[in-house]
Amino acid sequence: MAQAFIGPIALPAAGERATGRFTFAGDAGLEKYEWPYIAISGVSSGPVVLVTAGIHAAEYAGIEAAIRLGRSLHPHKVRGTLIVIPLLNRPGFYERSIYVNPEDGDNLNRLFPGDPKGKWGERFAHRLLTEIVTKCDHAIDLHGGDLVEDLVALVIYRETGNAALDARIKRMADAYGARWAVKSAPTGERPGMLYAVASRSGVAAMLAESGGRGLLIEEDVVRHVRGVTNILRTIGALEGEPEAVAPPRVVKSFDWLRSPVEGFFHCHVRVDQLVKQGDVVGDLVDLVGEPLATIIAPVGGVVLFLVTSPAIRKDGILLAIGAL
Ligand SMILES: [Zn+2]
Known part of the structure; x- marks a missing residue:
């Protein structure tokens, strides 16, 4: 049987886990980098779920949680396909970049849906969105406070006007276990965030924030791991009963x-x-x-x-x- 792919990511056989690296071929600027991934193909059918982290390269609790999830979930318990990309801002990681990606000095999470002829971040956003994100049913983007930020755990999502999609997104956000939720745009900020554009493209997408200040605090990592695990169970992507958690309080702005x-x-x-x-x-x-x-x-x-x-x-x- 021919190997299955989601965009540039090669999927393992059913019941197996694969780790590897992918790139975006045909673009010299993007091709300089390889992005790490962990893919799990379940034995039973289910949704295609994408977990991403590190679009802000110093939000370490999310990156660590994504790696742990990818390595620890048992392929025989996964239903459908799970793809984990622990570090989206590959250029910024060893540079310890705050907010931006050093290739063009801009915030990658303001550039979606991107532009195939644009600057580095716009081309990356376009390829990531069209080749990977929109091939998935669900997408969870893990964040935290950046190197110079502290925050309280929260989930962020956007309503699309499509009632069925909005209900799926809300179920995910409610299952994370955060105290606070935001569904309005930040005042004065540009649009172009990955989760928002993914939702607009029909993917049940959300963002979760935990940790910050460049610290790798176990409690912050565990919150992300536990939150994503509960979302996966809630949407039928992982065996086991979801934990009953209190839904977050949605702020007005x-x-x-x-x-x-x-x-x-x-x-x-x-x-x-x-x-x-x-x-x-x-x-x-x-x-x-x-x-x-x-x-x-x-x-x-x-x-x-x-x-x-x-x-x-x-x-x-x-x-x-x-x-x-
Ligand atoms: Zn962030």
Whole structure:
């Protein structure tokens, strides 16, 4: 029998696991890199599920969780096909890039659906989306706070207007076990996120955030592993009864606060803290300590993430509040 592929990824025979590397042939810029993958072909039929991580290359809990899931799930217990790509931002990993990919200095998770004639990240986004992501029934993209970010675990998804698809996405997000969920776009950010464009393309897709600050904390890794395992059971991609977990509370908006000035940031809040509209959540001073700006919560809600580095450029992100 001819070997089965999903895009450039060679699948193993039924009941087996394969690890390997793939590239995007025919594009000299992309072909310089090989992306790691782990693929599992179940013995019984089921959905094709994609688990990705490391589109932000320093979000290590997600990368570690993806590797663990790929290596630990038993092929005889998988139903359908599971593909794990633990590190999407391959150029940025050993560079320890924050937010961006060093090939073009842009945030890979703002460039979907991409452009076959665009810059590196746009070409990568186009090939990943058309050759792999849209060949899957479900997609879970693992994130965390970046090297200079702390966050409380949350899930993010987008409603598409297709009721059946939206119900499938919500079931996945509810099964992860996070306390908070976001389904609105971040204020002031560009679109082009992988999970959002995948959903718009008909894939039941979501994003999960756990951990941050460049730390590999076991609890953060386990949260991702357990959350994805529960999603796989819930959607019938893995044997076993799903755990009953409380669904997350959906925030009303995702307000990203940016700095009006370049300066040294004192954050006055911590993640998961509840704030009221008008609360002072931080301040900025210059490099001899003169006050420059006071940061006020524009809405009441929960602090979902914050930047841990005090070095802030004008318009740089400071923190995000999920409105309640
Ligand atoms: Zn991220």
